Amino acid sequence: MTSKADREAVLTELYKSMFPVVAKYVAKMGGSFDDAKDVFHDALVIYYEKVVAGGLSVANDKAYITGIAKHLWYKKFNQAIGTKSMDDMNFDIADEPAEHPSSNKILHHLQTAGKRCMDLLSAFYYDKLSMKEAAGKFGYAGERSVTVQKYKCLEKVRETVKEQSLEYADFIE
Amino acid sequence: MRTSLNNIKLTDDHVNGLLPTGDALVFEARLILNPALQDEVILHKQTLALVQQYGRDMLRKDIESIHTQLFSQPQHRSFKDSILRFFKH
Numbered sequence: 505m506t507s508k509a510d511r512e513a514v515l516t517e518l519y520k521s522m523f524p525v526v527a528k529y530v531a532k533m534g535g536s537f538d539d540a541k542d543v544f545h546d547a548l549v550i551y552y553e554k555v556v557a558g559g560l561s562v563a564n565d566k567a568y569i570t571g572i573a574k575h576l577w578y579k580k581f582n583q584a585i586g587t588k589s590m591d592d593m594n595f596d597i598a599d600e601p602a603e604h605p606s607s608n609k610i611l612h613h614l615q616t617a618g619k620r621c622m623d624l625l626s627a628f629y630y631d632k633l634s635m636k637e638a639a640g641k642f643g644y645a646g647e648r649s650v651t652v653q654k655y656k657c658l659e660k661v662r663e664t665v666k667e668q669s670l671e672y673a674d675f676i677e
Numbered sequence: 678m679r680t681s682l683n684n685i686k687l688t689d690d691h692v693n694g695l696l697p698t699g700d701a702l703v704f705e706a707r708l709i710l711n712p713a714l715q716d717e718v719i720l721h722k723q724t725l726a727l728v729q730q731y732g733r734d735m736l737r738k739d740i741e742s743i744h745t746q747l748f749s750q751p752q753h754r755s756f757k758d759s760i761l762r763f764f765k766h
Contacts, residue, residue, distance in 0.1 A: 508739075516743050523747075524760060531763035540764075545740050552736060611727055611734075622731050629725060630732020655682040658689065662724045669723070 505556065505631070507641060515548065522566060526573040533577060543580060547573040556632040606672035613668055614661060621657035628654060688714075688721045 505511040523544055530540035551569050554560040560568060614622050624642055627633045635647040644650040678686070690696045691704050708714055747753045 512739060512743065515740060516747075519740075519743050519747060520756060524756075527760050528763050537761070537764045541744065545737065545744075548740055549733060549736055553733075607727060607730070611730060614727065614731065622728065623735075625728045626732035626735065629728045630736075652678055652682065655678060655685050655689075658685050658721075658724065659681065661728070662685070662720055665724050665727065666720055 505552075515552075518548065518551075518565075518569065522569050525570055529570075529574060530577055533581065535577060535581070539577070539580065543573045543576040546576050556630075558632075606669070609672055610665060610668040614664060618657075618661055618664060621661055624650075624653060624657050625661065685721075688717055692718065692721050692725065 505514055523540075526544045526547070527537070527540040530536075530543065547569050550572050551560070551565065554568075555565070624638065627638050627641060633641065635650055638654075639645070639647055639650040642650065642653075644653065687696075687700075687704065691701070696704060708718065748757050
């Protein structure tokens with residue numbers, strides 16, 4: 505899933521084949537269309553992060569997505585009726601950074617002021633592209649120049665985070 | 678690369694656990710002795726956390742736009758109908 509078009513094609517295919525399974529299940533369990541959409545989107549995010557981290561073989565991806573979605577639905581449903589989840593298998597989505605008002609403000613600033621650097625850095629750190637793949641995606645001559653650009657971007661973004669976190673004092677923990 | 682970039686690489690490798698044993702030990706010793714370096718490591722971790730959050734936000738946007746396409750474009754009409762049928766109680 506190294507290019508945007510490639511990723512979109514894979515996700516669209518998964519959407520078409522897997523959303524009906526998840527929606528049918530959630531509906532049967534008394535959930536709404538929006539419930540089904542929410543758990544399915546979360547399941548796709550978890551699946552994607554597992555795949556790019558190299559922790560999943562593609563052979564069982566569909567069973568995996570259905571499994572996560574069912575689990576997420578159980579959690580959501582049990583929270584709604586105020587009981588504890590029966591089994592607390594922890595999925596990575598639990599690691600989602602707590603909604604931090606200041607981090608959202610800083611993120612918003614970075615999205616507008618430093619989008620190109622954020623795109624490049626998230627390609628490395630989130631999408632786990634190799635230097636070679638990133639060089640191709642962002643139009644750099646080679647691995648060396650994209651490597652240098654990665655550290656320049658880290659320098660720039662770090663500087664912004666530092667300035668912004670001085671503005672939003674509660675960001676510093 | 679210029680020195681400041683090499684230092685960032687060093688911090689990045691430390692944070693991601695990529696330093697070879699010898700370099701890792703040297704870095705940890707410097708960390709104990711140098712509060713400014715400790716601050717730098719914290720800043721670096723905050724930066725990487727924001728980059729992760731950004732990447733995840735972009736993915737969510739892509740998924741949302743696929744959803745919108747599948748539920749609004751006429752060529753996906755039968756897909757849409759088959760899903761909505763589940764929710765007609």
